[in-house]
Amino acid sequence: MRDRPAWLYDETKQIGTDYEDLSQIRGYDQRMAKIRDVDREVAEVLDLIELSPEATVLELGCGTGEFPIAAAGRCRKVIAADVSLPMLAFARDKASLRLREAGRATDLQRIEFVEGGFLTYRHEGEPLDAVVTAFALHHLPDFWKQVALIRIAGMMKEGGRLFIRDVVYSFDPAEYEIFFDRYLLRMAEIGGEGTPQDMVIHIRDEHSTIGWIMERMIERAGFSIEAADYRAGFIATYLCLKRG
Template sequence: MTASIRNYEKEFNEMIDFLALKNTNQMSFLDLGCGTGASLVYAAKHFQKVYGVDVSKSMLEQAQKKIEKEKITNASLIQSGFLTYTHQEEPVDLVMTKAAFHHLPDFWKQIALLKMNQMLKKNGLLYLFDVVFHLDPKDYQMKINQWVSGFEKLAGKKMKEEVEI
């Protein structure tokens, strides 16, 4: 049995509502740090063209399997990262990065944001949803241990082991 603690369709629809997007079937979408393509699958059902970018070849292989399983024809996958990806197509209407941006060292985040801005059409949107810790550094280990224990309660021991440091 595969444990699932996220509802990607619900998250995606909440993003569409939050951004008050209309006529997405005429828009383009880029998921930077797309991982296994879970969000990309839902984006492909709403947007005219979608791009999934991830630095990990194995993540993109999983994304490709999902795309094929869902018979999606409007998606492109590209192996690259925040700092190395250069969008070769027309600028997009929406760039999304979810739970990936925090992997960049702070110094490189501003450069990545500037690069994302270059990928957008005029009046395009950036949706950045990520982990941010507002803790005293001395409390990090305790809070991280609580977070990992929470994964075990939600999804079992295997999930806890996957997120442990």
């Protein structure tokens, strides 16, 4: 990544999982497989953004690489960006292994792994057909979320699709104590040891926002929201189109 101004929010700060530690990255990957149906989520995203064979798609916060692995079979180029070099190395190795095992080794050439985040990735070339981000935008406080969304819009072609999946609060804030206690119990049942502590850290230290605020930020950045889906009071997805 290029040198950043001293005033720019540091999106490489680690909260909870240390994404510079390979053992913690592996543990995170395993925990997510327990509490999420990752294959279903990725298939849902690909169906919604409707990539053409000639499309270029960017994932910001590519994590352990599930989306790029699947998307490489659907389009010309997938740019997988993350602020963590160890995470990118893990994702690259995982993609190589998975694609070779599936007889799709040539698809690996369609994936470009890039160090960069919401505030630092610099797009070069033709405007993007689509941008995807999953469970990453909450790492930014709200002002910097707005900046990130404006930057994303500036990289995309008119009519391009943005898909966001993230931890967004849609429950009644007046009932926050009851909601969080029940949610943590449920996560312990599903994810096992370690998962509730991840959630505690998220609730206490990270930057999830409220659904109506998120919708307004998306619209102010230059997108129209085609669909917004809120689940369990804690998870939201947005399918958005870049306006002219």
